[in-house]
Amino acid sequence: MKKIYLDNAATTPTDARVIEAMLPFFSQVYGNPSSLHAFGQEAKHAIEEARYIAAQFIGASQEEVVFTSGGTESNNSAIKGVAYARHDKGNHIITSRIEHHAVLETCHFLQKQGFHVTYVPVDEFGLVDPADVKKAITGKTILISIMHANNEIGTIEPIAEIGSIAREKGIYFHTDAVQTFGHLPIDVGELNVDLLSASGHKLYGPKGVGVLYIRKGTRMLPFMHGGDQEQGRRASTHNVPGIAGFGKAVELAKQEMAREIDQLTLLRDKLIKGILDKIEYARLNGHPKDRLPNNVNVSIPYVEGESLLLNLDMEGIACSTGSACTSSSLEPSHVLAAIGLSHELAHGSLRFSLGRLTSEEDIDYVLKVLPGIVRKLRAMSPLYRKKAK
Numbered sequence: 001m002k003k004i005y006l007d008n009a010a011t012t013p014t015d016a017r018v019i020e021a022m023l024p025f026f027s028q029v030y031g032n033p034s035s036l037h038a039f040g041q042e043a044k045h046a047i048e049e050a051r052y053i054a055a056q057f058i059g060a061s062q063e064e065v066v067f068t069s070g071g072t073e074s075n076n077s078a079i080k081g082v083a084y085a086r087h088d089k090g091n092h093i094i095t096s097r098i099e100h101h102a103v104l105e106t107c108h109f110l111q112k113q114g115f116h117v118t119y120v121p122v123d124e125f126g127l128v129d130p131a132d133v134k135k136a137i138t139g140k141t142i143l144i145s146i147m148h149a150n151n152e153i154g155t156i157e158p159i160a161e162i163g164s165i166a167r168e169k170g171i172y173f174h175t176d177a178v179q180t181f182g183h184l185p186i187d188v189g190e191l192n193v194d195l196l197s198a199s200g201h202k203l204y205g206p207k208g209v210g211v212l213y214i215r216k217g218t219r220m221l222p223f224m225h226g227g228d229q230e231q232g233r234r235a236s237t238h239n240v241p242g243i244a245g246f247g248k249a250v251e252l253a254k255q256e257m258a259r260e261i262d263q264l265t266l267l268r269d270k271l272i273k274g275i276l277d278k279i280e281y282a283r284l285n286g287h288p289k290d291r292l293p294n295n296v297n298v299s300i301p302y303v304e305g306e307s308l309l310l311n312l313d314m315e316g317i318a319c320s321t322g323s324a325c326t327s328s329s330l331e332p333s334h335v336l337a338a339i340g341l342s343h344e345l346a347h348g349s350l351r352f353s354l355g356r357l358t359s360e361e362d363i364d365y366v367l368k369v370l371p372g373i374v375r376k377l378r379a380m381s382p383l384y385r386k387k388a389k
């Protein structure tokens with residue numbers, strides 16, 4: 001059976017060229033990069049090369065790039081690191097209602113420690129209004145954290161504008177760029193960010209490695225205590241194969257990003273149009289224009305997202321849903337709730353996230369299979385039958 005992977009926002013396949021670049025660091029160049037002998041120094045050289053590539057890619061300098069275990073650690077480290085270091089200045093943090101759990105749960109944790117957090121709303125497209133961020137600032141605000149692009153609905157936030165507000169007030173600004181790093185051009189200077197998170201496995205690199213950009217002079221406490229790796233900002237022996245793989249993934253992104261943006265945008269728009277044309281009552285979630293080139297998120301009323309997902313899976317198509325009947329909470333996605341979707345629309349949501357390996361035939365196949373599945377499920381839905389009468 002044909003197998004079509006349209007869940008690249010959850011994770012991407014590791015590029016074969018990345019795997020090849022990682023292999024020597026398991027069995028040949030296995031030294032500890034903190035060791036002074038040749039085994040260690042060769043490994044250290046590989047790390048510094050990856051650091052140079054990652055820094056260049058976002059307009060940063062090498063000393064500003066710290067390797068971590070992934071997006072979750074980068075987000076935790078940025079937010080807790082600033083919160084603890086600047087507690088003397090204030091205890092207020094501003095973030096949005098549609099952040100990834102790695103940001104939201106970190107903020108919830110800090111609230112239990114006595115910090116105050118404002119969760120600014122978003123509009124129907126998922127956009128944060130910079131004016132809302134400005135209004136939320138108090139004399140005690142020490143950090144603003146707003147994601148670059150949302151992982152569920154693909155909306156790209158006005159980061160540069162929010163950053164300039166933060167800069168003006170002398171407040172640190174962090175952005176979770178896990179969905180954009182390697183997919184859209186990023187310049188930390190233009191975006192006015194002090195801290196930026198990225199993750200290897202979202203850009204065709206390996207899982208378990210990420211980056212935290214920390215602008216020079218930013219005061220924060222380390223998240224991991226131990227050795228003095230990463231200039232004391234992140235203890236633990238380096239994940240050398242992972243970091244080498246991250247560097248290679250960024251190098252490939254640099255070469256292929258512009259072409260991929262064009263190609264994915266075409267395929268994305270074809271899939272959106274096809275779904276809206278072929279499926280009655282279907283609607284697009286997220287912003288029609290300010291959205292990730294690979295993100296399609298739709299609500300299909302009168303069907304359950306899980307049923308759609310499992311039926312698509314039986315046809316070899318992998319995607320995801322903001323419905324949550326299989327998770328412990330039963331609450332649909334906080335992102336879909338924040339853009340004002342009813343429970344019903346949220347439960348009927350599907351996210352297709354396209355990637356480097358997605359072809360036009362894949363999109364055609366989805367458009368061939370999905371309407372039939374929707375028809376079949378709706379025929380069993382009492383709600384739909386009532387509506388049809």
Ligand SMILES: *Cc1c(COP(=O)(O)O)cnc(C)c1O
Binds near residue numbers: 073210
């Ligand atoms: C995947 C993701 C994360 C978490 O990254 P990990 O490397 O899996 O820990 C954080 N933020 C966003 C927006 C993501 O999509």
